[in-house]
Amino acid sequence: MKYTEAKSDLIQAWGNLGYSWGLNKVMAQIHALLMVSAKPLSADEIMDELKISRGNANMNIRALLEWNIIYRISVPGERKEYFKAEKDTWVLARQVAKERRKRELEPILKTLKNVSAVENDGSEETKEFKKVVKELKGFAEKSDSLLDTFIKAEESWFWSTIMKVFK
């Protein structure tokens, strides 16, 4: 298989995976491109490789910076900014987990806490509702601590040992 074909296949596939991780397609593609690139790339190079507009490139680069999964690089003597990806997949996964926890889990935990306070009118509906909310809350809290553990796994001897089982 030729390099250029392999590269575009990988960018495509990583784009799809990233999409299902909550990034958008172009964000994920830019990330993939920076992943496989030996050198940091400028916005122009990214636009060129992925055939996207300047505005699109700019917005998605910014989003990736916000997610902390790519970094801004300054080359001395050069005016342009360059970007490189976080290439350590575990750091990457941790970073994504952190963002998603903030964006997804925190809101549902808040809602579950709110709706727990539903007034018990003695009806079967209310009874069932309370039961389900309690179950969901337990689940969300467990997910939250699992995620938290994962995010902090690097620092934990126990978990980093467990993780090694999966080599």
Added chain:
Amino acid sequence: MKYTEAKSDLIQAWGNLGYSWGLNKVMAQIHALLMVSAKPLSADEIMDELKISRGNANMNIRALLEWNIIYRISVPGERKEYFKAEKDTWVLARQVAKERRKRELEPILKTLKNVSAVENDGSEETKEFKKVVKELKGFAEKSDSLLDTFIKAEESWFWSTIMKVFK
């Protein structure tokens, strides 16, 4: 807080979470509605509660059935079909993990395997590419076995014990 308000808040919030799990909004809302409902509901009741069309209801119910997170219920003497949700959150999470593994992880593993076969022309690009692909492959495989372990966790003494730590 009133029951009807709590219910619609929960459906809304669960809809958002489900969306980020790879379901679509209405799918997730139907699931939420069936979660909190004490009795199985018919398509008409779902249409009515969520204010969606028959076609929409039908399609999303079918999708939920495909994901195996709601069940078809027949009431003797009734012509209509009823639906109820899987209410055990761990079964639910496992089912979702299973689907996503199939839909997301399997394709990227396939691509990574393919692009590994890129021909080494000795250039720096190719060298870096091969390195990154190897790293990604290792990561994807580990994720795969983690997921697999999670999916099968119920049967495993070791993991069900570990899980209990998160109560």
Added chain:
DNA sequence: TTAAATTTTCAATATTTATTGAAAGTTTAT
């Protein structure tokens, strides 16, 4: 059978989300 009840399909339409590109803004070298 027939026909009423129910479910499914799908072309048309509406809604949401992503993308463009040119203008405005910012930074830096001289």
Added chain:
DNA sequence: ATAAACTTTCAATAAATATTGAAAATTTAA
């Protein structure tokens, strides 16, 4: 200061996705 290099913004537009609803298909009771 000026202007070139570069980045950001955002209204307009395009593309993707979701939704409707009426017609077709299917199921069931009598």
